[in-house]
Amino acid sequence: MKLFCTGDLHIGRRSSHLPDTEQHSCADAWLRAADTAIYETADVVLLSGDIINKDNQFFEAAGPLEAGIQKLIERKIHVCAVAGNHDYRALTQFLHGIQGDYLHLLGVDGKWDSVIIEHGGQKLRVVGWSFPSEHVQANPLESFPDTGASDIPTMGLVHCDIDSSGSKYAPVPLGDLKSQHNICFWLTGHIHIPNAYNDTHPLVLNPGSLQAMDPGETGDHGPWIVEINGGVVSQPQQLKTSTVKYCKFDIDVTDWEIDDIKRNIIDEVYDQSQSALLDNDAKIVSARVNITGSTSLQTEMKSQLANTDELKGDGFHIDQINFAITPPIDIELLAAGKGAAAIAARILLSIDAGTLKQEHAKLYEDAKAQMDKAYDANGYELILQNKTDSSEDVAPDEDCVLAALKSQCQRLIGEMVEGSQAK
Incomplete structure (x- = not known):
């Protein structure tokens, strides 16, 4: 069974720290994701919470979210979702208004429940838990049901803060997820940086945000493909679909001449941006540049680079320049x-x-x-x-x-x- 895995859609938001944010909305990212799931012939789309950014952005999110879901269920693709801390109320209200046998909101009111999905002669049990309120300080796995041994492969779907003791957002030690031996795969949400904990069984995949939204969300972003066949779980494959990629670039200015500083910075950021854009769908890099090295021209460089709007080029935007340079001394x-x-x-x-x-x-x-x-x-x-x-x-x-x-x-x-x- 082919699973299309994503979460933290935050429909209602846009990628920030760009000259034009309108082209990079999370709503558009979701609609592209739905089309991609269809293209990839996914059997199930899994959404691990924070699908709507905030309750007060419900109406902005409703149209695109419903359009994507309807497109999937019309093609008989199952959609399984849980609510996160951002949409614990709005998602429940919204999804209950959509009819059909292919949409499953799991774990409402913080109570684990499950659904068995059948497709092409295969079965998969999805066990899920949703946020009952904005803050949950208890570990949701403390109430995890005994799934028992079964011939049906079972996976878990939960929005939680992995390895963050004391968090207000459902803190769960990674070890607690790994210790559920009757679970073959966990899809989590909440942390926007993607990470696949695949060193031991079961696979724990935190897909990260679907669309990179701010400079803290560096690296590649997009949905993941996981296949489960008879309880055997494939290695997760990321589809790098975010239209924005946030990067941090180091540029050594040792031996640079002041007359060349702006042109050299533009050329360096362009070259590093082109490398960063390889093998993904990102259209633009939002860069935070760290100027390093040894030079006696620190004051002059800071003056010339003070206005980042003057440092423009194709395929990148310089959001911020930081200086970590020292004079040429021992x-x-x-x-x-x-x-x-x-x-x-x-x-x-x-x-x-x-x-x-x-x-x-x-x-x-x-x-x-x-x-x-x-x-x-x-x-x-x-x-x-x-x-x-x-x-x-x-x-x-x-x-x-x-x-x-x-x-x-x-x-x-x-x-x-x-x-x-x-x-």
């Missing part, structure tokens, strides 16, 4: 000296050596505490309520703290050395 020699720049140099060396937490424990702890405080601040409550479940929305971890400290040290060294040279 960092080890600087670290042997005295003063703030020397201290910053020593911190920088310890970060590169992986010894910061041992050599500068208090600095690390203070930085982590301040970043946690900002993340948990009441002033950001609205941001957290509208979080996109992408990599940029998670609480700051060790890598995040080290990256912030490294950036600040590089900036401090650059500005202090430039300042001393200007005197």
Whole structure:
């Protein structure tokens, strides 16, 4: 049986950080997905929650969502769905208005239930759970029913926050999913970055968002194909259909001349964008550029690159430019000296050596505490309520703290050395 797997459609939203977002709506992505499922001769379309972006965007989502579903069920393709934290109320209300034997909303009110799908002489049981409210702090697998041994292959469909203890969005340890030995395949939702946990049985597939929506959703996005034959599950295959691809590019400007800076940046981003666009349907790259290397022209470069609207090219849009450059100095020699720049140099060396937490424990702890405080601040409550479940929305971890400290040290060294040279 051929399964077409996706989730986190967020119909009602559009890809952001682009000069023209109208061409890249999640509604259009869903309609293309329905056509793709038909083209791929899928037997079942599986939707793992957050199909509608928000309850207050119900009317914007209703037309495209119904059009796609009707197109599928007219061709006798089963559609199995669960509700997520964004559409726990709206999806239930909406799907109950669509009649037919090929549409199955599972797990309403947070109660596991199942449906057996028959196609071409094969059977598949789909067990699903939907969000009963916006926030669920309990692990939904604690109430998972005993499916028992069966000749019918059984898969699970759930919107949950994998390996995120303390989450308000149905936290489920990956080990709990893997321990359900009567399940041959799990399709999950909520995290917008795709990931296939296929090292051990059963396969756990988090398909990621169907359409990449913001710079935190880097990499390829689109639906996945999984085939189940007699309980044997194929390796998942991603169809890279998102019309936007968000990328982070590093560009080393060591030895660059200031007169060539804009042209060189455009050429570098163009080349990296063309590589990123290979083998997928994306039409444009939204790039965040990290300028690295060693140069004495830091101030001039920042001035020339301040207006990203001037840095245009075919197939890409530069959303943001960050600077992580240092003046052409010997960092080890600087670290042997005295003063703030020397201290910053020593911190920088310890970060590169992986010894910061041992050599500068208090600095690390203070930085982590301040970043946690900002993340948990009441002033950001609205941001957290509208979080996109992408990599940029998670609480700051060790890598995040080290990256912030490294950036600040590089900036401090650059500005202090430039300042001393200007005197």
